[in-house]
Amino acid sequence: MAASFRRRGMHAPATFSLFVRALPSERGFLVACGLESCLEYLEGLAVGDDDLDALTALGLDDLTIEALAGLRFTGDVSAVPEGRVVHAGEPLLEVTAPIAEAQLAETYLLNQLTFATAIASKAARIRLAAGGRGLVDFAFRRTQGVEAAMTVARASAIVGFAATSDVEAARRFGLRASGTMAHSYVEAFDSEGEAFRAFAEDNPTNTVLLVDTYDAHTGVQRAIDVITRLGLGQTAGIRIDSGDLAALSREARRMLDAAGLTKTQIIASGGLDEYAIADLVAAGAPIDAFGVGTKMGVSEDAPSLESVYKLVAYDGRPVMKLQTGKATTPGPKQVFRGPSGDVIGLRDEAIPPGTEPLLIPVMEGGRRIHRESLDTARERFESDLNLLPETALHIRNPARVTVGMSPAAEALTTSVHKKLIGRGHASEV
């Protein structure tokens, strides 16, 4: 497609709008995430000689290859910054560039924003369920690839996870790495007590003993012996990874307290998600922190979002699709967030008094003009979370937030629709 546009001299600017059409049933809101890698990608997007050789090898014809030579991204981008709470239909990102460039970026932009936003939104629900208890990302083992594990560690950190077991992600994004002990470590020693002693000696500042390799009750007792003997009561923890976590955590707390280890933390893990965590919290389980893995790492109940990248303007002309059930709204957009909620409007509308525009310029002429720390995204998420209606925060059956449409956007939709029908584009199927 990109080659075809360029062969035909179609270099006019196009605006594409990337948004999520509808929310998965168990989501009351989304958390924008993934912009950072999109900006890196767009800044580096260029068709090089290697690419042309590869395309030739794939059998593309000379005219197509020639048309792509020299292509690089020269456009403008506006986007919702990371950590922001967003809703269905609100653009996460808009690209304005010569149409071939904007078209070529589609797959990567959709891929990155969809996945990171899906994970940040899932992790935010886990954060809500945990109600202030600690959270550690344990997902790396079963994410959909290594790159996915990095995205999960970063996205979960933005919504309040305290640490990750992914050492490479910790290094890359400046997160806290949290080492864990596996059942295999215990099994490699002649006895559980010996394994606990060895691990505690070698990890004195990060002693979390996994107590359920053989039997949790005996495991807790052995952990108490080691923690007491080495004087690690103030910093150590125990981890329970199976069985009835509510009952086992209560028993462990009782045993730890009876031994005077009132500061020793209890960490729970094993197939946890927001539903399981909410139940444990509701049951008053004395768990200090949760290790959350697979179900967050693949966003198990909604592993993708209904994201789209739609042409909304070409060569100054607003554009829309009429396809049954998938019609789009024409024109470059802005979202105005005010005390009475969000309104999707046109980009060139005046900002209504008392509202904040959600999309900000992040790239101009192919150069990024937006850089921020993970802490900034984290703070943005915290403050946005406070603005959400309580019903959108529910773990089960959350309510969607209604988003309005500005009169100008409504009027443009009506007029473009009429024009298309006038051109014979929309007889009923």
Next chain:
Amino acid sequence: MAASFRRRGMHAPATFSLFVRALPSERGFLVACGLESCLEYLEGLAVGDDDLDALTALGLDDLTIEALAGLRFTGDVSAVPEGRVVHAGEPLLEVTAPIAEAQLAETYLLNQLTFATAIASKAARIRLAAGGRGLVDFAFRRTQGVEAAMTVARASAIVGFAATSDVEAARRFGLRASGTMAHSYVEAFDSEGEAFRAFAEDNPTNTVLLVDTYDAHTGVQRAIDVITRLGLGQTAGIRIDSGDLAALSREARRMLDAAGLTKTQIIASGGLDEYAIADLVAAGAPIDAFGVGTKMGVSEDAPSLESVYKLVAYDGRPVMKLQTGKATTPGPKQVFRGPSGDVIGLRDEAIPPGTEPLLIPVMEGGRRIHRESLDTARERFESDLNLLPETALHIRNPARVTVGMSPAAEALTTSVHKKLIGRGHASEV
């Protein structure tokens, strides 16, 4: 953990076994996939100076850092080659190496084999549902990262997908790239007919016209005009991406045939998975090929597998875990496949006459000794598929295949279990 093992001089060989504990409810079998990247990873696995610097920056202590210096993978690996049909409990891969090395590889091996196997297994079901019709991988836009898209293209090719829209994956793995036309292409032109003409002229050997941007009936008529005028009837196709695919494909077929375009193919896409495809095929929809995206690309109904990497032997001693509901079977293993099904046995058992061992040596002393083409994996899948009972092939409510355990493996489990209980490791919770 790895550092702790090395600090304590625990260099004895350990065997870890990687397997899927239980199948997701809608899977009658799995397709082994992901070995290639595991072998590449293990061959390159070494702790370098950069890694040590990074760990120091993360706050690890000197003794830990020193213990990791010089570590590289020197072990042996046996594995089920790619494309093989496997079942719950059957090892996909076994690593035997000094315990620190084997432990360090856990996360990567689990990550890669779990995801690739999940996708190959999902794609295999789609392939079964399509019953010989063409399949094209359209998943890149919404996979969980770019690396994931490459894995999806490769895994789906092994189970019989004919092409991918992921040009980079096509280049990397030698697959057929299949360009597609988006709705935005149509919208960028003044009229649909003009867009079709331009696309057909620029892609004469790969003309697939997307007919539902405005209205499918009108779109098919305009496609017929262009295909006829340019004489592309033998090679061109039309694609329908929305609406009632069964009804629209029937209408399109009638219109194409009436215009003499009996060879022009109909491609359907839009939220397809094995269930939707099975329904379309059962309804007799005249669809020649399916473009399958998101639901395959994230394995939507089972985005992860219950995979584990368990220590089964250390320093010559068989090892098992007793943890409630998650007990493991000790000892290095082999799977014997014969006419009466699969039997999990011990690796050092004699191969029962008439059976084939599923695990083959793939690495020795840290060097890979197994390399094969994607075509070999593809052929292996085809022949394994023919051996499955018909009930395991069902799209809805597939039956699991029962896997036996050899008397020697049973006996070892009983004896290790007794020994652990004798050492006070397994009082009831």
